[in-house]
Amino acid sequence: MSTKSHSCVLSPVQPDRPTLETLRDGLRGWYLARRRRLPWRDEPTPYRVWLSEIMLQQTQVATVIPYFERFVATFPTVEALAAAPEEDVLALWAGLGYYRRCRALHEAAKAIVRDHGGALPASLDALLALPGVGRYTAGAIASIAFGLRAPLVDGNVARVLARLTALEPTQESAAGQKALWALADALVDPVDPSTHNQALMELGALVCSPRSPDCGACPWHDGCRARATGDPESYPRRAPKRAPTAMSAVGGLATRDDGAMLLARRPDGGLLGGLWELPGGEHARGDGSRKDAVERWFAERLGLAVDVRSHVASVTHVFTHRRLALEIYAVDGADRLAPRPTWYTEARWVTAGEVAALPLSRLTEKVLAAVEGRAR
Template sequence: MTTRTRRRTEAATGTGPEPFASRLLRWFDINGRHDLPWQHPRTPYRVWLSEIMLQQTQVRTVIPYFERFVSALPTLPALAAAPRDDVMALWSGLGYYARARNLQAGAQRCVAQHGGELPRDIEALTALPGIGRSTAAAILSQAWGDRHAILDGNVKRVLARYHGIEGYPGLPAVERQMWALAEQHLPADRLADYTQAQMDLGATLCTRTDPACVLCPLRDDCVARREGRMAELPTPKPGKAAPQKHACVLWLENASGEVLLQRRPPTGIWASLWTLPQAEDAASSRAWFERELHGDFDTALALRPIDHAFSHYKLRLQPLRIGNVALRERVGDNDDLRWVARGEFTSIGIPAPIRKLLES
């Protein structure tokens, strides 16, 4: 067996000088994050909330949202019983709003099926909305110390580099290989610390660009470091240009300076949030304006366009600002339209780019 083959085998099996998990935990004891708000106290509800918020969002962004959320809704039953608008307002600006809707739906299911508690079972957890295998494992390992492997983006990056795994991690065959390795590396105890250590290593040292290999506890037998392939691994997703879409939004003010907001449909982009009335183009906006409002559309002032990127496409919004408008009288109430004073913006769920526009 050559030296390279032996080292590759040791990296693949964790049979080098010191096991993978032991080195990682020793590093974590000194350099890990031990003062995150969901760690004190570390309850199942707080762990669950943090794991959902941390999906595709960095820790420093999540912390103030987490603290505000648990202050307003400190328990799972409180979340289940809260008005939807209150939940969306607490989430407003954090993005990926389906997470908030799934979180509340999951809480309501826990109240109905699990006595108001989060179930301590991976199958029951993954049956809840918005919880996949890795998130369920992270909850179980951190809330109860149960022995489950996680495989979030940080862990995939560490494993791809450490083991020299080629292929996009989102491909089923590659992901299966990573799950097997993640489970193989599990220690016998300290599962909560080990789970956090993996995430911390990927977030602070084994980053996407410019990884700090010289500080990494796994550097001695990391395949990517030894072969100078840190920039290549993990293999990126095959490139595909995101389509560009366009829309028009109406910033409408009444004689009192209140702004007209419209609730988005319960599914789709920005679902259930309050935003400026939106249409595909200026002509469609005019047609809606003349049907719903009294005012002069021709006085519209075109503001600087807003560019916003979603996961699957890019959106350019053209705001048109019109003052001195009023809603037409209609039979019955339109619960999806409301006048909002500027001081009330923080109390309702508004998409981040629209909030930024309104506060500019």
């Protein structure tokens, strides 16, 4: 059976009914033949759909799968997740990045237990009221888990729809967003919105990829305006990219004779909130020497007087809009007094075995790998 639709003519936002039906039918047929088996699709309970959608925000499917499986094995219900200490939840999330998502997930689990008896609410408005649940995630849970006729637009869907209609406003603009949501809304299959929305996301993931879309295998090949231009990759239109801002920072590696090292917990909220790291802070041009900056941060943030001994590692890391260059120095004297954290919320001497149980950012994992074996 051919997976291609008949030729169709689209207006950018309001396709007519026969066109919508042709698009839905083509998409559905393609999806039922080509879909991947994914752990959250096998048993699409509201909890599993919600968890997978939060994890999949800005993260690849292949990365998410082992995290998802560990999460549902450790926290099989919303109640189990809500009752867990935040540190345990963050530790299980460590490595997925975007830790604010994890904290919001945990807050939402508590709200679901407190306000909805432990069951995710089956309405868009109630879903939108949960921490960490925006328009996209609410649409995904409502349609996939509850079969409600709700649209969704994520990065994959935006790309497919912008290409289908050769949308001129940039994807980030208000006009672009409005057009994409209106089109997604018009397109949702009223009979089976769950399959339809999953199919739309799958088409973006498997066929209509950012680079070299496989238009020959696409069920929307004949009606796609971007393909007809001969340059589908030029859609979605994009605003020019900002270059990442360069940042410098310093950190101190304090170790004891028993091999333990000093780690500190960042304040909640803000970049890498609640995660543990080697103590330190930013170092801007004009701030004096890096060694002085290390000593100053230990004093200001931990109430400890340390002496910098030697440089031990350089680590670079790229955040979404920032490129960080971090210089690590070995320090002496941190164990003369107990730390008195001020900006940091906590500080602990931890052994190599204990480090693994703490929630760490990718950056700190890189730092620890770089300084491994450098303790005295």
